Amino acid sequence: MEKKLARRRRLVLVPAPAQGHINPMMQLAKALHLKGFSITVAQTKFNYLNPSSDLSDFQFVTIPENLPVSDLKNLGPGRFLIKLAKECYVSFKELLGQLLVNEEIACVIYDEFMYFVEAAVEEFKLRNVILSTTSATAFVCRFVMCKLYAKDGLAQLKEEELVPELYPIRYKDLPSSVFASVECSVELFKNTCYKGTASSVIINTVRCLEISSFEWLQRELDIPVYPIGPLHMAVSAPRTSLLEENESCIEWLNKQKPSSVIYISLGSFTMMETKEVLEMASGLDSSNQHFLWVIRPGSVSGSEISEEELLKKMVTTDRGYIVKWAPQKQVLAHSAVRAFWSHCGWNSTLESLGEGVPMICRPFTTDQKGNARYLECVWKVGIQVEGKLERSAVEKAVKRLMVDEEGEEMKRRALSLKEKLKDSVLAQGSSHNSLDDFIKTL
Ligand code: UDP
Numbered sequence: 001m002e003k004k005l006a007r008r009r010r011l012v013l014v015p016a017p018a019q020g021h022i023n024p025m026m027q028l029a030k031a032l033h034l035k036g037f038s039i040t041v042a043q044t045k046f047n048y049l050n051p052s053s054d055l056s057d058f059q060f061v062t063i064p065e066n067l068p069v070s071d072l073k074n075l076g077p078g079r080f081l082i083k084l085a086k087e088c089y090v091s092f093k094e095l096l097g098q099l100l101v102n103e104e105i106a107c108v109i110y111d112e113f114m115y116f117v118e119a120a121v122e123e124f125k126l127r128n129v130i131l132s133t134t135s136a137t138a139f140v141c142r143f144v145m146c147k148l149y150a151k152d153g154l155a156q157l158k159e160e161e162l163v164p165e166l167y168p169i170r171y172k173d174l175p176s177s178v179f180a181s182v183e184c185s186v187e188l189f190k191n192t193c194y195k196g197t198a199s200s201v202i203i204n205t206v207r208c209l210e211i212s213s214f215e216w217l218q219r220e221l222d223i224p225v226y227p228i229g230p231l232h233m234a235v236s237a238p239r240t241s242l243l244e245e246n247e248s249c250i251e252w253l254n255k256q257k258p259s260s261v262i263y264i265s266l267g268s269f270t271m272m273e274t275k276e277v278l279e280m281a282s283g284l285d286s287s288n289q290h291f292l293w294v295i296r297p298g299s300v301s302g303s304e305i306s307e308e309e310l311l312k313k314m315v316t317t318d319r320g321y322i323v324k325w326a327p328q329k330q331v332l333a334h335s336a337v338r339a340f341w342s343h344c345g346w347n348s349t350l351e352s353l354g355e356g357v358p359m360i361c362r363p364f365t366t367d368q369k370g371n372a373r374y375l376e377c378v379w380k381v382g383i384q385v386e387g388k389l390e391r392s393a394v395e396k397a398v399k400r401l402m403v404d405e406e407g408e409e410m411k412r413r414a415l416s417l418k419e420k421l422k423d424s425v426l427a428q429g430s431s432h433n434s435l436d437d438f439i440k441t442l
Pocket of ligand 1 (some may be wrong): 018019157265266267270326345348349351370
């Protein structure tokens with residue numbers, strides 16, 4: 001008798017248009033595809049992911065909107081996401097209607113910042129699930145910030161004090177944004193904390209990393225919360241870089257001694273002042289350590305000379321190598337890399353922990369400050385550099401991590417955490433089981 005092939009159930013995934021959000025969403029897409037689902041990725045023209053050979057198993061559709069391309073840069077992430085949500089509210093509903101003509105949809109999984117999805121999904125009575133690409137603690141912090149703001153505003157809070165029940169987060173570590181006013185951040189956060197009709201929340205984190213925040217969320221949201229990360233370790237991560245990765249830095253790393261290089265990268269949107277870049281270069285120089293530094297085009301502000309000239313001025317030593325964008329996961333996995341100077345975006349944090357690489361934390365905005373606090377005070381695998389960035393502070397932090405016994409201890413702790421994270425995504429590991437439990441609900 002002819003065997004009928006089981007039809008794959010279709011999932012629609014809606015990533016937010018930012019590198020740090022696209023990566024985990026596409027890693028999730030890959031994990032779900034391996035479990036037998038068909039994947040449709042619905043994205044806007046902003047930070048558009050090209051269906052490369054790595055992603056050719058997925059269908060890509062565009063959510064129509066009429067925003068000017070310059071909005072992404074000019075408005076800053078907060079105001080941009082609020083505007084995007086207003087713009088896509090109706091068009092996503094229409095897009096979903098068209099997709100449903102051809103095929104049933106088992107579930108729509110959307111980035112917490114693409115909250116306009118919820119209204120469209122409700123109209124068609126489709127199951128919907130939120131993917132949080134930030135930490136569980138960042139999610140809790142957004143809740144707390146909205147509550148504090150509603151009560152008395154935030155102006156009178158003492159920045160250095162600890163937020164009750166949120167150790168080690170201080171008021172100044174709450175996820176405010178340098179790109180937007182407090183009002184704007186709170187408006188955005190209210191929407192991301194609102195669970196609406198979502199049947200569950202999946203989070204790119206590991207239970208053992210943030211147990212108290214995870215339990216807090218479970219209580220507050222009152223729907224299942226599944227910690228299923230680190231997603232980049234759960235599957236062989238597809239290539240989803242929006243910028244071209246410069247592979248020559250791997251060749252350069254191949255020529256360096258084991259555990260001798262500090263890798264420096266501030267993620268996909270953080271900016272640095274020219275003055276800070278020069279202090280950093282000078283501190284690295286006097287630390288006598290080898291370094292690989294990612295400087296994205298357009299990421300240095302206040303420069304009177306071109307970036308090209310600035311770089312020539314900075315790198316007066318052959319101990320340094322500079323690229324515009326690196327294959328970061330490969331870099332962190334390289335045996336020559338000893339430490340990571342990072343802005344502490346959540347993906348960078350997980351990628352570093354996953355390779356047992358201790359960090360120098362220089363957070364700028366959003367959830368980065370909370371991640372840095374956890375790295376320094378909870379997991380004890382990071383040193384935070386606060387205040388004005390000066391040559392001496394750079395030199396001191398680099399030496400503490402690369403040379404001193406303190407750095408050795410952090411390295412040992414980081415390696416032990418790496419093993420825990422590896423175990424969590426193996427069969428019977430906490431994240432592995434959590435993903436299986438989630439899939440059973442589909
Ligand atoms: N990344 C990369 N090459 C680089 C710098 C960053 O591939 O040179 C990747 C990195 O691996 C991570 C993402 O970009 O997956 C940045 O996400 P994160 O959450 O760390 O920071 P964000 O860019 O959102 O601030």
